[in-house]
Amino acid sequence: MFKHNFITILRSFKRNRSSFIINLIGLSTGLACTLLIALWVQDEFKVDQFHENKDRLYQILERQTIADETSVSFTTVGMLAETLHEDFPEVEYATAVTHYSWFPKFGLSTGGDRLIKSTGQFVSEDFFNVFSYELLKGSRSQVLKDRNAIVISRSTAEKLFGSVEEAVGKTVQWHLADLERDAMVTGVFDGPPAHSTEQFDFVISFEIWKEMSPAVLNWGNNGTHIYTSLKEGASLDEFNNKILTLLQSRVENTNRELFATPFAEEYLYGKYEGGQRVGGRIENVRLFSIIAIFILLMACVNFMNLSTAKALRRAKEVGIKKAIGADRSVLVRQYLGESILLAAIGLCFALIIITLILPKFNEVTGKELSMSMDGSTILFMILVTVLTGILSGSYPALYLSQFNPAVVLKGKLSNSKSELLIRKGLVIFQFALSVILIVSVIIVYKQIDLLQNKDLGYKKDQLIYFEKEGQASNSLEMFTTELKKVPGVLDVSSTSNNIIGSYNKTSGVDWEGKDENEPIEFEVVDVDYDFIETMGMTMKEGRSFSRDYGADKTKIIFNEAAIDAMSLDEPVSKHVSLWGEDREIIGVVNNFHYESFYKEVKPLLFKIDPDKTIFVMARIRGDETQKVISDIRSFYEKFNPGYTFDYVSLNDKYQEQYASERQIGLLSTYFASLAIIISCLGLFGLAAFTTQSRIKEIGLRKIFGSSIPSIVVLLTKDFTKIVLIAIVIAIPISYVLATSWLQGFAYKTSVGVWVYVFAALLALIISWVTVGYQAVKAAYINPVKTSRE
Known part of the structure; x- marks a missing residue:
């Protein structure tokens, strides 16, 4: 049949x-x-599922309500990891991480002329206890005990030393902007797998970051990712009830609340509206x-x-x-x-x-x-x-x-x-x-x-940026002056934020008439002179920073959103306090989009501090782009021997935000x-x-x-x-x-x-x-x- x-x-x-x-x-x-x-x-369902303790691994987020609008921040207080580990018995491990995406690529060398560019981040001691990245050399509990320790990936070890076995115990020099430090290789990890959202080449002790950025010690600031693993049998709901008002006990009149969310779910469910999870890539x-x-x-x-x-x-x-x-x-x-x-x-x-x-x-x-x-x-x-x-x-x-x-x-x-x-x-x-x-x-x-075509409030085309490092960082003013002389370079400045995303927020701004019950977070951007002009931003009122005024390092510029949030009339010439330091408002810049179009423009402030800038921004002529970049590369490598010129197009970086769309x-x-x-x-x-x-x-x-x-x-x-x-x-x-x-x-x-x-x-x-x-x-x-x- x-x-x-x-x-x-x-x-x-x-x-x-x-x-x-x-x-x-x-x-x-x-x-x-x-x-x-x-x-x-x-x-998609495999992403971040490889961690052995994924069912107990959480990220600590912040929920903040301002003027009846609730938002969620993926960064919080840098000191929170230590507090969680010490004061909460259900916490097995906790670690603080300054995300690698905030920095340009580090330079790594073994003391000679050879320098490789690598992606790194500062992490606290229990990083490898919280996350299950495979250690090939070293102990999870010991590799980050020393403040001068560095743990590198297998590929980085092979590039620097030829093999994993040769790396441990050796000294590495790492370079970031004008900072250069020696570190000892205390461990080697296999590198994040392909299904990890975090992709980095090495980690350095968070203690160094505290030294580099003391603001991380302030409970009124955020800007650090905090992760924790809870002990077996611990209740997430009970833990969230405990940490909900933790910030209120440390910061006066704050409306910031903490909550923990499963890290393994953030890739697919990382979208929040009104303070509540509403979906994401799922x-x-x-x-x-x-x-x-x-x-x-x-x-x-x-x-x-x-x-x-x-x-x-x-x-x-x-x-x-x-x-x-x-x-x-x-x-x-x-x-x-x-x-x-x-x-x-x-x-x-x-x-x-x-x-x-x-x-x-x-x-x-x-x-x-x-x-x-x-x-x-x-x-x-x-x-x-x-x-x-x-x-x-x-x-x-x-x-x-x-x-x-x-x-x-x-x-x-x-x-x-x-x-x-x-x-x-x-x-x-x-x-x-x-x-x-x-x-x-x-x-x-x-x-x-x-x-792609909406007016952003700045001109992203024909704008490149690269990290400030080596001699270019030590002699920044001379470097930018000489760079402007390269044919085809129209404007040059430097900044701590490449204007694609949020990097550093603070609520430490005070002014006359401030409502203490409605604290406001400001994005803080450190810039050099000519930044606003280089970016093609426009002033709504007042002026931008200028070398013609000797005291501009004590001045401040806000965006429109900040002035509206502060409810200031005729803000120019008024004074505010930033972290206890008096500053005069000299201008208001028209709103520009530094975050994606999923979000409204948030309050932001500019202050002059070239030493804290990370990126050099250069606007170049558009008719001979490749020739201009080639000339910049020649100048850069001559001015900054031993360093390679690696640039990013701001337009390309902007488009990355909408790759999913x-x-x-x-x-x-x-x-x-x-x-x-x-x-x-x-x-x-x-x-x-x-x-x-x-x-x-x-x-x-x-x-x-x-x-x-x-x-x-x-x-x-x-x-x-x-x-x-x-x-x-x-x-x-x-x-x-x-x-x-x-x-x-x-x-x-x-x-x-x-x-x-x-x-x-x-x-x-x-x-x-x-x-x-x-x-x-x-x-x-x-x-x-x-x-x-």
Whole structure:
């Protein structure tokens, strides 16, 4: 019986070659899409899951409410780790981390001329007890005991010393700006794995950072990441209740609250609104998982539609089998076997498609995915394929197997209204989803265009920055003066913040009329002279810093948001206190976006302190960019022997903030295209069958004088109605989805009616082209020939 069914299935494929090819293309494309997204989703869920104590590993965050607006900060007080470890018995370990992204790359050397650039961060003693980075050399509890210790990665050890074994006990010089220190290698770790959100080359004792930045000792400041692991059996809720008001006991009149959140969940669930977790990257995971399911469903719909549409052709086969004794279950198994076999063939083609497009998919997603044929992967593929076969074949199998043999053999079987309604409903589902995806793609790209072209309050183009180090740091004023003489360099200054993100906040600003019950956090940016001019910022009132005024190091400049938050009228010439030091306001700079468009512009202050700047900013001429950069490199390496010139384009750094959105846009475009193609395949097949079944009618109409255009309109009219219904259903759904996605941005694009009109017209044009081809082809057939059939 199996052999017989198998041969029957193959004959069916051969006899219905066109529908077989359409179904095969649809199913293989749907399966390829599903498997690719499954690979991506699986990889997303692996991030930060490698830590041995992940179920007890937490990050301490701050919740702050100002003027009824609650926000969450991922940084907090630098001294908090020590306090947690000493005063809270449920805390097993706690560590403070100054994140590597805040610094330029460090220079590491072994005392000779050779200097390598590496990513480093300052961490407190229990860092390797909190996190499970594998130590190849050294003890977790001992490697950071010494304040002059440095723990380096395997790759760094091999670059500096040739091997891991040679590194331990050796002295390394590290360079950061004008600071140069010796450190002893006390341990070597294997390096963060690919699925770690933290990627760094070495760590240095947090004690050095306390010395470099005494502000970290102030409980009124934040700017440090704090992580802790709780003891077995400790309650997170009880711990959060204890630390909630810890800051209030250390800082007067503060509205900052602490809470702990699972570190392993932050990658996927790290988005907060109103002080509460509301999602994050998990939204993208859900979105693309749903898209994968829908695209596979669309392929299954094609199979259902074409199978039921051709049911009359297989009716006699069913009638004869039933007449000779085959019961319904036998027929159901045969037709389900047919769909499962087709899905299996589709899987083979899907694997070929994945092999071809996986490199491009990795490029778009920024991952290194591979189709490993392990047991779980093979089981997943088999499961998806079988489910796809059963889903796509279940309705046709049940529909075909119910035919009455007496009615079938008498030739009285015809398409029922319910069958036609089901087929039309399935087409509506396909095109509704296509319209939703088209609208989504347009809105994502409109938002990305806004992010890329909105006035930021400064000019990011033709602006580069690089770290201040070596002689350039020791003689900063001379360096910037000489750099300005390089042809093509228009302006130069230095800063502690590259204006992409928040780095250092304080609530230590006081002024006359301040409401002590509403403390305000300010972003603190240390700058050199000419910074505002170099960045292309504009002053709302007052002036910027100038060497023409000898006492500007005691002055301060705020942004508009700060002045509004402080409720100051005519702020220029008024005095404020910054950490107890009197400063005069000399100007107010127009608001500029130093954080992403997900957030409103927050209060910020500038103060002159070249010694605390980290980056040199240079605006260059745009017509000969590469030549100017080449000249800067030559000057830099001559002025700063032993150091390499590594620069970053501010525009590129800005675009990195929205890499995820661009990925969504690009992937959505690909998936929308796939959905449209699959929809068109199904529509093409149905149109072909419909026109074939009406071929005699078409011939008669032509004989009685109908024109070709009127016949084409006749054949496309029913499909047009179906697509219009799909559009009516899709537009309100797409509006709700688009509005929900845009709510995450503080600044969002407008969604005009034209977006929906364009999507509707595109769907109609696609359907007309798909159906019109078959209609025109049928209309041109000789009516004499069709009347004989």
